[in-house]
Amino acid sequence: MIQTLSRNNLIILVVIVAAIWLLPLVLNSLWIKVVTSAVIFGLAAAGISVLFAQLGLINLSQIALVGIGGWVLLRLNYATGLPFTISLVAGGIITAIISSILALPALRMRGLYLALVTLMTAGAFQIIFNAFQFPNGGEGFWGVAQQSAGAFRRPLIAQSDVSYLRYVLTVAALCIAVAGVHRLTTPGRAWAMIRQSEANAMAAGIDVTFFKMWAFALSGFMAGIAGGLLAGALQQLDARTFVASDSILLFALAIVGGVYHWLGALIAGLLFKLLPALFNDFGVSADLTLVIFGAALLHAIMTAPRGIAGQILSGFAGLVKHRETSHD
Amino acid sequence: MIDVKNLTVRFGGVVALNQLTLKITDDVVGLIGPNGAGKTTLTNALSGFVTVASGSASVNGLNLIDMAPHQRSRWGLARSFQKVQIVSDLTVEDHLATVLDAKGANRSLRDKAIVRALDYAGILSVRRVRGVDLNPFQRRLTEIAKCLVGAPRVILLDEPGGGLSETEMKELRKVILGIHPEFGAQILLVDHDVELIRDVCTSTAVLDFGKLIAYGPTAEVLEDEVVKAAYLGRMGAAND
Amino acid sequence: DSHSEMSCGMNTGKAATGEPIKVGGINGNAPPGDFSGGTDAAAAYFACVNANGGINGRPIEYIVENDQWNPELAGQVGTKLVKDEGVVALVGNGSVVSMAVNAKLYADEGVMAMASACAISECYESSNIVSTNQGPLPSGIGALKFAIEELGTEHAACIGFNIPNNGGWACDWMNRYMESKGKKGTSILMDPTAVDLNSVYLQALAERVDTILLMLPAGPAIGLLKVAEEQGGRDLFKWVSPTPIYEPGVGEVLGDYWSGHLYVNIELAQYDSDGADNRNWAAVTAKYGKEGDRLDTFSQSGFISAKFFTDALLTLDPDKIDRATVTEAIKGIVGVESDLLCGPYYVGDADRHMPNHAGRMVVYKDGGFETVRDCYDIDTAYLDPIREQEKALGLSQ
Amino acid sequence: MTETLKIRGMSIQSATRRVVDGISIDVPAGQIVALLGPNGAGKSELILGIAGAMAATGTVSIGSQTVSGNGIQGIREAGIAAVPEGHQVLSGMSVRDNLRASGPMLSDDDLAVEVANALEIFPELRKLIDQIAGSMSGGQQQMLSIAQALISRPKFLLIDEMSLGLAPVIIDRLVGVIQGLRSRGIGILLIEQFTQLALDVSDHAYVMARGKLQFSGSPGELKHDPGILEKAYLG
Amino acid sequence: MLNVYGLFLVSGLAVGSLYALGGIGLVILRRSTGVLNFAYGAIAAASAMICWQVVQWGMPGPIAWIVTILTGISLSVLYGRMIAPSLAWRAPTVKAVATLGYTLILLGLIGFVWDDSPRKLELPTDKIGVWILGVRVTVTRLIAFASSIVIVIGVILFFNRTRIGLNMRALADNRDHAALLGIPVIRVETMAWTLSGALAGYTGLLFGDLVRLDPTVITFMVIPATAAAICGRLESLPLTLVGGLAIGVIEAMLALYKPLAPLRSMTPFIVAGCVILWMQRGQHLTFVQGD
Numbered sequence A: 001m002i003q004t005l006s007r008n009n010l011i012i013l014v015v016i017v018a019a020i021w022l023l024p025l026v027l028n029s030l031w032i033k034v035v036t037s038a039v040i041f042g043l044a045a046a047g048i049s050v051l052f053a054q055l056g057l058i059n060l061s062q063i064a065l066v067g068i069g070g071w072v073l074l075r076l077n078y079a080t081g082l083p084f085t086i087s088l089v090a091g092g093i094i095t096a097i098i099s100s101i102l103a104l105p106a107l108r109m110r111g112l113y114l115a116l117v118t119l120m121t122a123g124a125f126q127i128i129f130n131a132f133q134f135p136n137g138g139e140g141f142w143g144v145a146q147q148s149a150g151a152f153r154r155p156l157i158a159q160s161d162v163s164y165l166r167y168v169l170t171v172a173a174l175c176i177a178v179a180g181v182h183r184l185t186t187p188g189r190a191w192a193m194i195r196q197s198e199a200n201a202m203a204a205g206i207d208v209t210f211f212k213m214w215a216f217a218l219s220g221f222m223a224g225i226a227g228g229l230l231a232g233a234l235q236q237l238d239a240r241t242f243v244a245s246d247s248i249l250l251f252a253l254a255i256v257g258g259v260y261h262w263l264g265a266l267i268a269g270l271l272f273k274l275l276p277a278l279f280n281d282f283g284v285s286a287d288l289t290l291v292i293f294g295a296a297l298l299h300a301i302m303t304a305p306r307g308i309a310g311q312i313l314s315g316f317a318g319l320v321k322h323r324e325t326s327h328d
Numbered sequence B: 001m002i003d004v005k006n007l008t009v010r011f012g013g014v015v016a017l018n019q020l021t022l023k024i025t026d027d028v029v030g031l032i033g034p035n036g037a038g039k040t041t042l043t044n045a046l047s048g049f050v051t052v053a054s055g056s057a058s059v060n061g062l063n064l065i066d067m068a069p070h071q072r073s074r075w076g077l078a079r080s081f082q083k084v085q086i087v088s089d090l091t092v093e094d095h096l097a098t099v100l101d102a103k104g105a106n107r108s109l110r111d112k113a114i115v116r117a118l119d120y121a122g123i124l125s126v127r128r129v130r131g132v133d134l135n136p137f138q139r140r141l142t143e144i145a146k147c148l149v150g151a152p153r154v155i156l157l158d159e160p161g162g163g164l165s166e167t168e169m170k171e172l173r174k175v176i177l178g179i180h181p182e183f184g185a186q187i188l189l190v191d192h193d194v195e196l197i198r199d200v201c202t203s204t205a206v207l208d209f210g211k212l213i214a215y216g217p218t219a220e221v222l223e224d225e226v227v228k229a230a231y232l233g234r235m236g237a238a239n240d
Numbered sequence C: 001d002s003h004s005e006m007s008c009g010m011n012t013g014k015a016a017t018g019e020p021i022k023v024g025g026i027n028g029n030a031p032p033g034d035f036s037g038g039t040d041a042a043a044a045y046f047a048c049v050n051a052n053g054g055i056n057g058r059p060i061e062y063i064v065e066n067d068q069w070n071p072e073l074a075g076q077v078g079t080k081l082v083k084d085e086g087v088v089a090l091v092g093n094g095s096v097v098s099m100a101v102n103a104k105l106y107a108d109e110g111v112m113a114m115a116s117a118c119a120i121s122e123c124y125e126s127s128n129i130v131s132t133n134q135g136p137l138p139s140g141i142g143a144l145k146f147a148i149e150e151l152g153t154e155h156a157a158c159i160g161f162n163i164p165n166n167g168g169w170a171c172d173w174m175n176r177y178m179e180s181k182g183k184k185g186t187s188i189l190m191d192p193t194a195v196d197l198n199s200v201y202l203q204a205l206a207e208r209v210d211t212i213l214l215m216l217p218a219g220p221a222i223g224l225l226k227v228a229e230e231q232g233g234r235d236l237f238k239w240v241s242p243t244p245i246y247e248p249g250v251g252e253v254l255g256d257y258w259s260g261h262l263y264v265n266i267e268l269a270q271y272d273s274d275g276a277d278n279r280n281w282a283a284v285t286a287k288y289g290k291e292g293d294r295l296d297t298f299s300q301s302g303f304i305s306a307k308f309f310t311d312a313l314l315t316l317d318p319d320k321i322d323r324a325t326v327t328e329a330i331k332g333i334v335g336v337e338s339d340l341l342c343g344p345y346y347v348g349d350a351d352r353h354m355p356n357h358a359g360r361m362v363v364y365k366d367g368g369f370e371t372v373r374d375c376y377d378i379d380t381a382y383l384d385p386i387r388e389q390e391k392a393l394g395l396s397q
Numbered sequence D: 001m002t003e004t005l006k007i008r009g010m011s012i013q014s015a016t017r018r019v020v021d022g023i024s025i026d027v028p029a030g031q032i033v034a035l036l037g038p039n040g041a042g043k044s045e046l047i048l049g050i051a052g053a054m055a056a057t058g059t060v061s062i063g064s065q066t067v068s069g070n071g072i073q074g075i076r077e078a079g080i081a082a083v084p085e086g087h088q089v090l091s092g093m094s095v096r097d098n099l100r101a102s103g104p105m106l107s108d109d110d111l112a113v114e115v116a117n118a119l120e121i122f123p124e125l126r127k128l129i130d131q132i133a134g135s136m137s138g139g140q141q142q143m144l145s146i147a148q149a150l151i152s153r154p155k156f157l158l159i160d161e162m163s164l165g166l167a168p169v170i171i172d173r174l175v176g177v178i179q180g181l182r183s184r185g186i187g188i189l190l191i192e193q194f195t196q197l198a199l200d201v202s203d204h205a206y207v208m209a210r211g212k213l214q215f216s217g218s219p220g221e222l223k224h225d226p227g228i229l230e231k232a233y234l235g
Numbered sequence E: 001m002l003n004v005y006g007l008f009l010v011s012g013l014a015v016g017s018l019y020a021l022g023g024i025g026l027v028i029l030r031r032s033t034g035v036l037n038f039a040y041g042a043i044a045a046a047s048a049m050i051c052w053q054v055v056q057w058g059m060p061g062p063i064a065w066i067v068t069i070l071t072g073i074s075l076s077v078l079y080g081r082m083i084a085p086s087l088a089w090r091a092p093t094v095k096a097v098a099t100l101g102y103t104l105i106l107l108g109l110i111g112f113v114w115d116d117s118p119r120k121l122e123l124p125t126d127k128i129g130v131w132i133l134g135v136r137v138t139v140t141r142l143i144a145f146a147s148s149i150v151i152v153i154g155v156i157l158f159f160n161r162t163r164i165g166l167n168m169r170a171l172a173d174n175r176d177h178a179a180l181l182g183i184p185v186i187r188v189e190t191m192a193w194t195l196s197g198a199l200a201g202y203t204g205l206l207f208g209d210l211v212r213l214d215p216t217v218i219t220f221m222v223i224p225a226t227a228a229a230i231c232g233r234l235e236s237l238p239l240t241l242v243g244g245l246a247i248g249v250i251e252a253m254l255a256l257y258k259p260l261a262p263l264r265s266m267t268p269f270i271v272a273g274c275v276i277l278w279m280q281r282g283q284h285l286t287f288v289q290g291d
C-alpha cells in the first residue's frame, strides 16, 4: 500500500517536472497567464490544506494572507533594490509571522469558532487593503501614489511570462515539498494528536501552542510566497483580488480538490483560476461557474471527503494494482 | 511521592476538591469514591487540566501547579483518560513516537523504547495498525503503552478497566501489576472495579464530595464502614 | 423611418466578405457596475459596417471580453486579445480595472485602445489609450462648476470609490479645483464592497458640507440617494453627479422625490437629442444591437469611438491593414466632430489623451432629464498639458 | 402484558465486515435477559440496530407486530428504549432539560411525574439539576443516560454497559431498579461488564462473539460451568 | 453637538438592528439544528429578488411579501430536507462549510437570472417617517428595530417554554441521541428550517429595502451578521441583539473621528475579535473533537 502510494507520488512528480518544461511550450500567452495564477493559488490552497488536514482547523482568511505576502513583495520592490527571490522569501517569512500572530487568539479555539475568527480577519483585511491600497512606487509607509505603477523587477531568470511560469512551478513545488516533509515527521504526528484532542496531546508532552503556531506559520508562509508570486505575475496588485468571499471560495475549493494530498491543492488552484477562465473563454457566464463550484463542494463534502485528488489517486492506485496483478 | 496539600478546585458553585490533603508514597495506589467525588478532577489537577483555586501539589518534591500540562508530561508525569483518546490515522507506534518526540528522546534509542513498551503491553503485533482499526481493548492498551515510553516517573490511570470484559480485565491486571517493577513509575489508579483495586493497589484513598474520607492499606480501607456506606454498598460487601 | 437615417461606414448595403480584421474590446460587467454599454454599441456599429461593405470589403471581427472588474482577469483577456488574437486595435473599452493593468501591454505591443467608458487616471495618462468619455475628473468638476455658479456651493463632499487612481484621483483634483475657486472640498472615499451606504451619508453630514458630488457608478449612487431620501436629506445638501447616473431607466428607480433636485453633468449629448450622430446611434443600436444591450452614455460613447475608428480605417489600403498602420491611422485622427460631443475629437501622438472635457448639465425632472446648461468647458490645472496639445494640433486658440 | 420482543436474523454490515451476523433473540416481557460477549462481539451494534439507530437487516417485532422498518422514532413509540454505550447525554443542555427532553411522547403531566420518578431513583442528579450535562463526571452522566431511558415509560429496555463508570453503591441500587421494572412487566436486555452481576439478576442469557450467537440458555448453566463462556469467547 | 451624537446614535441603531436581525437568524438556526448557515444571506438575497420580480409583474405588495417569505421557507427547507440530513453526523464545521456550497449555488443562480442593473425595493412604510433626535427615521427602520427585539423575546420564550423548542435544542445538541430519545427528528428539523427560512425571507426584504437590493451585498451581509452572532457566542439571542446594535452604533460614531473614518467598516470584525478574546479569557484548553 505504502509502496504503491509512493510510486504514485513518483509518477506524479515526473509528470510535474515534465509540466515545468513542457507546459510553457504548448500554451499560448493567455493560458500561460492563467496557469501561472492557478499554480499560485494552488500553493495558497496547499496552505489551507496543511491546517485543515493536519489540525482540522478551518482557515477562511488565506486570501488575506496572500495579500499580505504580495504587499510585502511590492513594498520591497519599490523601497529596496533586493532581488525578487529575496523579497519573495522575506514576504513569505513576514506573512508567516503575521499568520502566527493572528493565530494567537485562535489558539484556544477550534472548529466553528476558529473558522469565524479567521472570517473576521479576512473581513478586516479586505477593508484595510481597500483603505490603504497596494504599493505602486509612492512615498511613505504605504507606498501608494495617485499615479501609474513604477518599475517592477521580476527575477532575472524569469523575465518573460513563459520563464516566470517555470519559476512559479518550481517555487510552488519546493514549498509543497517542505509541507510534505512536515507531514511525515515530528510536527505531523504532533498535529495529528492535537487534532484528536488537545488534552491528550498535552498529556503526551506536546507543546500545543507552539505546534499550532507552527502550523499557522507554515500555512501563512505558503500564502505569503503565493502572494509574492502573484505580485510578480501581475506586476501590481489590487484590493479587489483579496476579498473575504474569495477566501471562502478558495477554502471551499481546497476541500473539493482534496486536502489530504498536494495534488488536491493544485486542483483547487486550477478550479479557482483555470475553470473560470475556460468558461469565460467559452462565453459561459461566470455565475454558472459559481453554481458548479457550489455543487462540487456539496458533492465533495457529502460523498468524497478526500476530494477529487482522493478519487484520482485511488483510481490510480487501483489501476496500478490491476496492472500488477494482470502482469503476474 | 505525590504530595497534595489543601488542594481546592471549583467549577462555578461546585466544589469538586475541597481542601484535599493527601500524601501518596506507595508504588501503586488506588483512588476510589462515589461518582462525582472528584477523582477525575484530582488527576486533572495533577496533570494540569483544571485550574486550581488554592493549595499545592508536588511530585517527588517538584511543585507541579505552576507548570504547563505538556511540561509536566515531559518531566515524566503520564496519564490516561477516562474516555480513550486514540488518533484514528496514527499507527500505534506513532502514538508512542509523539511522546518521545516531545521528550526529545535520542533517535537511536527510540525504536527500542517503543518496542519495549508495546511488547510489555502485549500489542507489539499491531504496532503498524492505525487507530481506527484497533478494537477497544487494543486502544486501552495503546494508551497505557503511551504512558510507559520515555521513562515515566508517575502514571495516573483514570478508569482503565471501564467497559472491559472479565478476561480482558485479567490481562489488564497483569499489565498494571508489572508496570512498577518493569518501568519504575509510581501509579495512581482510579477505578470502580473494586477487585482490580484490591488486587493491584497496596494502599487506597477514598474521596467523597471532594474530601478524603479514608486512606490506608487497601484491605483495611475496603473494610471501613464509612467507605462501605458511601461507596461499596451491598455489592462491595457481597464480594468479600 | 430609421433605415433612411442610418449610416455606417461605406453605406454600400452589401455584406463584406473579405478577410476579417480583428478588433478587440474589453468591458467590465460585474458588481458594483455594468460598463458594457460601450462595447455593446461598438458591436452594433461594426455589425452595421460589415453589412454595408465593411472596411473596403473586409469585415471587422469584433472580439469582446468581460474582465468582471477583476484585475487578474483583465490582464488575461488583455493578453489574449493583444498577443493571442493579434487584434489591430481595441475599441469601445469600458472597464475600470483593465486600463490600469494593460496600459503597459498596449504601449509595449504598439496597439491603440479607443476607449469609451474610462474612469481611472491610467486611461487618460497613457500613450496608447484614448477615451471618448470624460471620466469622473472633468465630468465631476464640470458638475461642481455648475454647482458653484448656479447653486451657490461653498463646501462640497466628493463621495467616491477607493479604487486605485479612480476615486482618490478624481476627488483630489476636485478638491484642488474647489480651492482654486476659493471654496472647500472634502473627499469621502468608500470601500467598493461596503454594504452600508448609510454611514457614508453620515460622514457627509458630519463634515457639514453643503453639496454632495456622487463620484460613483449608478448602482451605489442610487443607493446613496435612497438613504438620503429616507432620512429626509434632500434639502440638507445640493446634489450633483457626473455622468454615470444619467441612465434611461433611472427615473423608475429614483421616483418623484428627487425631481428637480439632482443635477447631472453629462459627457455627451442627451439620448433624445436630434443631432445626426445621435439619431444614427439610436437607429444602429435598435437594428443591430442585441436584446439587453445597455443604452447609456457609454453606449453613445462606444458608438462614436467605433465610428471614428471605422473612418480612420477607411483611409487605409485594405491590403495593408495591420497593427502598425492602424495605430498610425488612429494617431492621425485630428479634429473630427460629432453632435454627440461638445468639442473636436483628436488623438495625436502624446503621452496623455483627453479629447473630451466639455460637457452639458441636466437636471432630473419628472422621471427624465432636462438640459439646464449646454456645452461648457472647465478650467482645471489638470488640463494644462491637454491644452498644450490642442494648441499644437491647431484645435484651439 | 405477556408480549415478547423478538429479534430475528439481525445483521449489521460495517465498512469492512459483518459486525452482527444473523442474530435472533427473544426478550420476554417481565424478564431480564443478559447478553454477554467479549469486546467487539457486536453487542453494542446489535442494540443500536434493534433501536433503529443503525442500518440493520432482519426484523424486530413485539408480539405479532413488526416494528422494524418504522424508523427509529416508530420503534421508540412502540415502547423500545435504549441506553447506548458510553455516557450518551445531550451534553450542552442542563440536566433538567435532558430529563424533560426524554419524554417527547408523554403529556406534560406525565412527563413531570416521570421526571420526578427519575430523580427519586437518582437523587444525586437533583443537586446537579441546573448543571450542563457534559460537564458532569462520567458516572453522573451514566446515571442521567439511564434516567432518560426510564422516563419514556418503555415496555422494553435495552441497556448497554449498565455499570460503566458507576460506583458499586449505585450499581446496587440499579439492580434493585431493574428488578422492580421486571416485576412491573418490563422486558430488559442487559449488557453488563460484570458477568457475575448479569448472571445473578437475569432470567435468560445469550453469549455473542464475532457477531454470532454462541450460546443461549439459563444463567445458572453459565454460572456452574464457566468453561461454556470461555469456549464461546474463543469460538 | 449633542444633536450630532443623537443623530449618529439613532442612525447607528437603525443599521445595527439589521446586523442584529441577520445574526439572530443565524443563531436561531444554529440553536435549533446545530447548523451555522452561511447560506442565510443567499436565501435572503434570493427572497428579496423574488419580491422585486413579483412587484415587477405588477402584483400588489402584500402578495409579494408573502411570496418573499415563502421563497425563504422553501429555499431553507429544501436544504434542510435534501442536504442537511446526510451531513447530520459530521462535525459542526463541516456542516457550516457545506452551506457555503449552497451559498455559491444560490448566488450563481441569482446572478444568472437577474443581471446587475440598479434595482430598488420599496415598502409603503418607507414613505412614513418620524423625527427622532434630529434624524428622520422611516417606519421601516422602526419595524426592523422593533422586530429584532420582538423576535428575540419570542424565540427565547419559544425555546425555553415550549416542548417543540426543547426538542429543537435537543436535536441541535446531539441529533443521534435525541433521535434515540424518541424526538421526531424530521418533523422538528423541518420546523426549524421553516422558521429560519421565514426569517431569512423577512431579513432579505428589509435588507433589500434598507440597504441595497443587490444580491451580492445581501448574500455577504452574512459576514457582519456573523460578527453579531459571535457577540452572542452563537448561542445567546439577547447578546446577539446587543452585539449587533453596538456594532451599528460604534460604526456610525466612528464617522465623527476622521482618522478612523475610512476604517469604520472594520467595526464588526474588531468588535467580534474583542468579544472572542474576552470570552476565552481564563479558558484552558479544548477537549475532544466535537465538544
Ligand SMILES: Nc1ncnc2c1ncn2[C@@H]1O[C@H](COP(=O)(O)OP(=O)(O)OP(=O)(O)O)[C@@H](O)[C@H]1O
Binding pocket: B011, B012, B014, B015, B016, B033, B034, B035, B036, B037, B038, B039, B040, B041, B042, D131, D135, D136, D137, D138, D139, D140, D165
Ligand atoms: N467542567 C465542570 N463544570 C462544572 N462541574 C464540573 C466540571 N467538571 C467536573 N464537575 C463536577 O465536579 C465533581 C467532580 O467530578 P469528577 O469528574 O472529578 O468526579 P469523579 O470522581 O471522577 O466521578 P466519576 O467516578 O463519575 O468519574 C462532579 O460533581 C462534577 O459534576
Ligand SMILES: Nc1ncnc2c1ncn2[C@@H]1O[C@H](COP(=O)(O)OP(=O)(O)OP(=O)(O)O)[C@@H](O)[C@H]1O
Binding pocket: B134, B135, B136, B163, B165, D014, D019, D037, D038, D039, D040, D041, D042, D043, D044, D045, D046, D085
Ligand atoms: N465506528 C466504527 N467503525 C469501524 N468499526 C467499528 C466502529 N464501531 C464499532 N466497530 C467495530 O464493530 C465491532 C462490534 O463492536 P461493538 O461495539 O458492537 O462490540 P461490543 O460487543 O459492544 O464490544 P464492547 O464490549 O467493547 O462494547 C467491533 O469490532 C468494533 O471494533
Ligand SMILES: [Mg+2]
Binding pocket: B039, B040, B041, B082, D137, D138, D139
Ligand atoms: Mg471520573
Ligand SMILES: [Mg+2]
Binding pocket: D043, D044, D045, D085, D160
Ligand atoms: Mg459495546
